[in-house]
Amino acid sequence: MTRSIWKSTDPKNNFPSLNEHINTEIAIIGGGITGVTTAYLLAKSGKKVVLLEAGTISGGTTGDSTGNLYAMVDKRLHHIQSKWDEETAANVARSRGEAVDLVEELVNKYQIDCSFKRVPWYLFSETDQKDETIEKEIAAAANYRLKVEELQELPVPVKVSKAIKVEGQAQFNPAAFVRGLAEKIDDGNCQIYENSEVYHIQKEEELVLSTITGTVTAKKVILATHTPKGIYGLQTALYPYREYAIAAKLNSGDFPDGIYWDTEADFHTSMRTYSKGGDNFVLVLGGHHKVGQEDDYSRFFRKLEQQARKYFDVSEISYEWSAQHYKPADGLPYIGESSDDNIYIATGFSTDGLTYGVLSAMILDDLLNGRKNEWSDLYKASRFTPVKSAKNFINENLNVAKQYIKDLPGKAEAGSFDEIAAGQGKVVEVDNEKWAVFKDDTGQVHCQSAVCTHMDCIVDWNDAEKSWDCPCHGSRFKATGEVIEGPAFSPLDKRSMNPKK
Ligand SMILES: Cc1cc2nc3c(=O)[nH]c(=O)nc-3n(C[C@H](O)[C@H](O)[C@H](O)COP(=O)(O)OP(=O)(O)OC[C@H]3O[C@@H](n4cnc5c(N)ncnc54)[C@H](O)[C@@H]3O)c2cc1C
The missing domain is CATH 3.50.50.60 (FAD/NAD(P)-binding domain)
Known part of the structure; x- marks a missing residue:
């Protein structure tokens, strides 16, 4: 699970x-x-x-989430600066900095036990092809009165070509x-x-x-x-993506706390350390795709594990999970x-x-x-x-339009319930209607309409999380149809199964 x-x-x-x-x-x-x-x-x-x-x-x-708090942004401040202008990027950094200060104030005021710490934020490139991104971010961050330093190495065992360090960011246990x-x-x-x-x-x-x-x-x-x-x-103007995470327990190595982001475009990862009950963990997050638009969801966990084992002395992958985010236009x-x-x-x-x-x-x-x-x-x-x-x-709404076209009647694969393995789900065409069919571990079959109750797109089976995910606006449903998250209010409509199928 x-x-x-x-x-x-x-x-x-x-x-x-x-x-x-x-x-x-x-x-x-x-x-x-x-x-x-x-x-x-x-x-x-x-x-x-x-x-x-x-x-x-x-x-x-x-x-x-990862539990990182910072004035910078995932898209990078220099992108905000080029899409908007310097004043906007400065205001983004300043307003976000004030929000981090409020968290610190509340933690101190109520002594909230959540491992809050001020830590540095790092952005690094592993190859010199991405050095330019680092340079641009150094210039942008310095412009917004953040305490910036350029580095050639990190305090974690990752070889870098160039890195930026920004002091005074923070980390906590968000829950x-x-x-x-x-x-x-x-x-x-x-x-x-x-x-x-x-x-x-x-x-x-x-x-x-x-x-x-x-x-x-x-x-x-x-x-x-x-x-x-x-x-x-x-x-x-809101585009739903899923991202993956693992918490790897370490055999050895005790690394300074910090927020570590790489600049890889294909498989961007973020790392942080966390200690609990005498165990040291490294959390590695990354790999993203549009909700409901992936063939092999579990591959992201495998890739993150490889990444963690490449750099750290990992004893076991203790937790793995995935979560959603919404990109603004x-x-x-x-x-x-x-x-x-x-x-x-x-x-x-x-x-x-x-x-x-x-x-x-x-x-x-x-x-x-x-x-x-x-x-x-x-x-x-x-x-x-x-x-x-x-x-x-334009790009994202064309993508949504394609999801509707893909799901026009007649374009889906017809299938039988027998092909579905225990613990798996599949969209099956039954009497010209698409059903989201899930077979639980006991072999019992649960049938519901595959039509998302938000705006009628057809849901996709997510094999890693055992859920039905809508590729249009990001609604997600349990294997048995109840809403997990996203804009849909109602569960998938139940269908009763013909026992011979
Ligand atoms: C993998 C990953 C890592 C991330 N790490 C970071 C990070 O390190 N730093 C950072 O700043 N951001 C991070 N983010 C983003 C951040 O986690 C989210 O943007 C943030 O948690 C959103 O908080 P929220 O309260 O708005 O939403 P949520 O935490 O999702 O809360 C919404 C709540 O609404 C409830 N709800 C929904 N529908 C209903 C309903 N009908 N009735 C009643 N309740 C309902 C849900 O149950 C849920 O509890 C990360 C995101 C991802 C995907």
């Missing part, structure tokens, strides 16, 4: 599930770093808040931080519910959120769900009021969303309290940036 090191090893919160009707000022859907930090700030400011989490606090992408902060939210102003999945939002005079066992009526709703739930035009996240009145969003974080999630909380706290926020225009969710978005918009 794939499961992150943080989700496997840390104690959970124990909030109740929603079993009643509640009226509140602000409802937050989602208990990751974005939802919990926003709830914390809003409750502190005196707002009445209800937070509804489908699973457990930090059980989404936050609990699957422990979010769970710890959730315990410190003013419970006079904020109620938190776990295992309370919102399956519908009704727009009446106010907004009514329904879970299976309760409802919440709110004046304003924040979708802190990583990508907005439901159908939004913005989804044409113009390189910046979308934070603020959505196209629906009184519904706010925070999305498009790429793989930089621990910091952007906290920054979103700072912006949303100001917006909902009627205060001016220095960064709200920069990240405004309703901005229109056709020139900066054009390249990604």
Whole structure:
């Protein structure tokens, strides 16, 4: 089973599930770093808040992340500078730096036990072909008053051609931080519910959120769900990718903490160290592909293991997992009021969303309290940036269009359920309809429609994670059809199986 090191090893919160009707000022859907930090700030400011989490606090992408906090960005600051301008890149670095400072302040204020440390961030090239990228990033970072140094070697056993080191970034256990902060939210102003999945939002005079066992009526709703739930035009500017991770336990070697990123374009990896219970681990993350568009999902784990063993004295791969991120069309996240009145969003974080999630909380706290926020225009969710978005918009939406064409009736392979091995799934054509058929380990067959309940694309079987993944907008469903993540609200429609098949 794939499961992150943080989700496997840390104690959970124990909030109740929603079993009643509640009226509140602000409802937050989602208990990751974005939802919990926003709830914390809003409750502190005196707002009445209800937070509804489908699973457990930090059980989404936050609990699957690497736990790195930095002013830089995955796409590199020099790209932001060339796509936008110097002022924008400087503001990105400064706003992100403030979010990291807020995390540190909260950790210190509440003594949250989450291994928070200030560490350096490194970007390195293994061959001189990528030295230019390093040079550009050195110039950009220095421009934005970050403490930059050029290096020819790293404090981990990776040979480099050139590297940049930026001091004063940070690292923590993301799940422990979010769970710890959730315990410190003013419970006079904020109620938190776990295992309370919102399956519908009704727009009446106010907004009514329904879970299976309760409802919440709110004046304003924040979708802190990583990508907005439901159908939004913005989804044409958000591109879902999956990325892979392993935590390798080391036999020997005790390396200085730091954030280590390489510049490889094909298989970009990020590494960090982590110690727990006397064991030293190295976390290696990398390899990405569009959700639902891969033939051999497990190959990424094999490649990461090879990478870890190439550099380190690995005793075993203790954890492996995968997680999702959403790339924004113009390189910046979308934070603020959505196209629906009184519904706010925070999305498009790429793989930089621990910091952007906290920054979103700072912006949303100001917006909902009627205060001016220095960064709200920069990240405004309703901005229109056709020139900066054009390249990604065209390529990515052509890709989505291709997924629909690929799935026109008659183009799918017909098949029989007998061909499906235990523990595997397959899209099978039955009576001119595509079914997502899963055979569990006992041989029992589970059938559902393969049509994604978000926008009717056909889901793909993910063999590494035993899930149905939608190649269009990134909705993911369990092998038995229940929603895992993404914009879909509803599970895949059940189909009843003809026992002879
Ligand atoms: C492999 C990987 C590594 C990463 N590492 C880093 C890193 O080191 N640093 C960094 O800054 N960023 C990193 N990121 C990005 C970062 O993890 C995410 O951007 C961030 O965690 C998003 O937080 P969130 O709170 O917005 O979303 P999530 O943590 O996904 O939280 C959303 C929550 O909403 C809940 N939810 C969804 N639908 C419903 C519903 N209908 N009802 C109720 N609840 C619902 C989910 O259960 C979930 O808990 C990484 C991403 C990936 C893929």
